[in-house]
Amino acid sequence: MGADLFERRAVISGVGQSAIGRQVDRSGFQLTLDAVLAAIADAGLTVDDIDGLAMFPGGGKANLPGYANGNLYEVQDALRITTRWRQGVVEGMCMPFHGPAMAVATGQARHAVIWRTVKEGSAARNAGGRPAYGSTNPMAEGPLAWLLPVGALSPVCQVAPYAARYMHEYGATREQLAWIPVTQRAHAALNPDAVYRTPLSVDDYLSARMISTPICLYDCDVPADGATAIVVSAAETAPDLRAPVAIEAMAGVVDGRPSWEQWEDMGRVGYATAAALWERTDLRPADVDVAQLYDGFTIECVWWLEAMGFCKPGEAGAFVEGGSRIALGGELPLNTWGGQLSGGRLHAAFGHVAEAVRQVRGEAGARQVPGARVAAVTNVGGYEAGAALLTTWSG
Amino acid sequence: MxxxxxxxxxxxxxxxxxxxxxxxxxxxxxxxxxxxxxxxxxxxxxxxxxxxxxxxxxxTGRGVVYSLTVNHQRWMPGLEVPYALVLVEFPDHPGVRVFGRLRGCEPEEAAIGMAVDVGFEPGPGGCAIPSFVAVAASPDHGPGSGPAVPGAV
Incomplete structure (x- = not known):
């Protein structure tokens, strides 16, 4: 199926990351260059091969405390390259490589880089706590006008009602959902680049302080400093590439009200995107060897486990309980790099994509899933959503 | 206040x-x-x-809590915690859901499905923000009573 899908005319050719940590004593611009250069080298390309540049988010008002992408034109100038395609994106992101894949699939560029750089760990430290979303502006504009004035001052408060509703409808418990951050922490122990690597127990989780019920400290991803870059190349350049990865399918559908507080059914998120993804491939959920599911919060993993069909609606609690199914060696190893909950909030699925690429290449080191050939990766959910399947390149 | x-x-x-x-x-x-x-x-x-x-x-009239959270984190200087935030829907007004604070009960008593009356409180910058009133604590209304009075600011 799907030989004419645009994503089949693109490959992910490189991923690269800067140093990652709670605080990295290096500017966002330097982190960006570190990641971009590493990704280009990983692809087996040279800087002069790059003719497309993109970043998430673009400039302007999207830049929040710790959003440290820099300016696209300064990065182009610093690299001394010529670009035939450029993009800064928030809306319509789907997956980080969606725009670059469209660019190379339509001949607008041959090798496009997209990057995401965060200094949210440093920003949180400097602010004495995690900055409120949008708090750099004195007034709450657009959709934030219905959130920030009433006291829903953080994404935690905005997502927590989804978790409350989910647990109410399906009877899932904190004791069950704890196994997502607990298992991901065990994976992070095998990732030298993860932010938190010391063991986390279910008891640790249950005794952690509440941030906004039912979301506790360990349900929240870790503000971090670091940059991730992804190189996307036209499929016909595969012979020039060190280790290309195929994009089997990708989709991003927003079918409900695109608003944190107006989303109609808070117990179910991501279903339209997942359905659109599976329509583009003959692969089935059982074919997935490893899953990198977006985890800004634990509940987002729950959405995707169910929407993607890895378990039935309402059954994620039972699916993750005990951790054996989602651990390395289990039927669906989940967020093998630690996810954003332990690996660091690299944001917008950039960390998830980097890990998916490494897994299907067989380059994931101590946390490698033996023989992994199909990786699922998802982004956010709700008012922006993306899902993709990446597979080992077979020419 | x-x-x-x-x-x-x-x-x-x-x-x-x-x-x-x-x-x-x-x-x-x-x-x-x-x-x-x-x-x-x-x-x-x-x-x-x-x-x-x-x-x-x-x-006007009763609302029902669709979902909620109790925020414990002091996101801004001077923010008093904990407080309950509720998403309220109205049986007589399909298509309307409003996010606001909850008063009239302890934050921990907030629950999905509880009835609330419309109300407001002073908010930041001189605005007034929705602050729903738990019905059990509302002196003017017993359970299942008629339409709510507008909440006092």
Whole structure:
């Protein structure tokens, strides 16, 4: 199926990351260059091969405390390259490589880089706590006008009602959902680049302080400093590439009200995107060897486990309980790099994509899933959503 | 009472009527003159029939908590915690869901499905923010009583 899908005319050719940590004593611009250069080298390309540049988010008002992408034109100038395609994106992101894949699939560029750089760990430290979303502006504009004035001052408060509703409808418990951050922490122990690597127990989780019920400290991803870059190349350049990865399918559908507080059914998120993804491939959920599911919060993993069909609606609690199914060696190893909950909030699925690429290449080191050939990766959910399947390149 | 800490809204042409009524303790949503449906937040177009002849209409009567959270984190200096935030829907106003604070009970007593009355409290920047009132604690209304009075600011 799907030989004419645009994503089949693109490959992910490189991923690269800067140093990652709670605080990295290096500017966002330097982190960006570190990641971009590493990704280009990983692809087996040279800087002069790059003719497309993109970043998430673009400039302007999207830049929040710790959003440290820099300016696209300064990065182009610093690299001394010529670009035939450029993009800064928030809306319509789907997956980080969606725009670059469209660019190379339509001949607008041959090798496009997209990057995401965060200094949210440093920003949180400097602010004495995690900055409120949008708090750099004195007034709450657009959709934030219905959130920030009433006291829903953080994404935690905005997502927590989804978790409350989910647990109410399906009877899932904190004791069950704890196994997502607990298992991901065990994976992070095998990732030298993860932010938190010391063991986390279910008891640790249950005794952690509440941030906004039912979301506790360990349900929240870790503000971090670091940059991730992804190189996307036209499929016909595969012979020039060190280790290309195929994009089997990708989709991003927003079918409900695109608003944190107006989303109609808070117990179910991501279903339209997942359905659109599976329509583009003959692969089935059982074919997935490893899953990198977006985890800004634990509940987002729950959405995707169910929407993607890895378990039935309402059954994620039972699916993750005990951790054996989602651990390395289990039927669906989940967020093998630690996810954003332990690996660091690299944001917008950039960390998830980097890990998916490494897994299907067989380059994931101590946390490698033996023989992994199909990786699922998802982004956010709700008012922006993306899902993709990446597979080992077979020419 | 002291105003609740938060970030004030940027008032737009579309939201001006809402915030002005909020200051009077009244909850306005958008009513469609063509099909009668109600929409929130106000966009100047009916989300049901896409008619453009919309006008503000006041929501009265009991609401029901669709979901909630109790925030414990002091996101801004001076923010008093914990407090409950509730997403409220109205059986008599399909299509309307409003996010606000909850008072009239302990935050831990907030629950999905509980009945609330409309109310407002002083918010940041001189605005008034929705602050729903738990019905059990509302002295004017026993369970299942008639329409709520507008909440006091």
């Amino acid at each position: 002291a105003a609740n800490v938060g970030i004030p809204p940027a008032v737009t042409d579309e939201s001006a009527a809402y915030w002005a009524a909020a200051a009077e303790g009244r909850l306005l949503v958008e009513h469609c003159g063509a099909c009668g449906a109600e929409s929130f937040p106000p966009y100047g177009i009916c989300r049901s029939c896409r008619g453009r002849a919309t006008a503000p209409v006041e929501v």
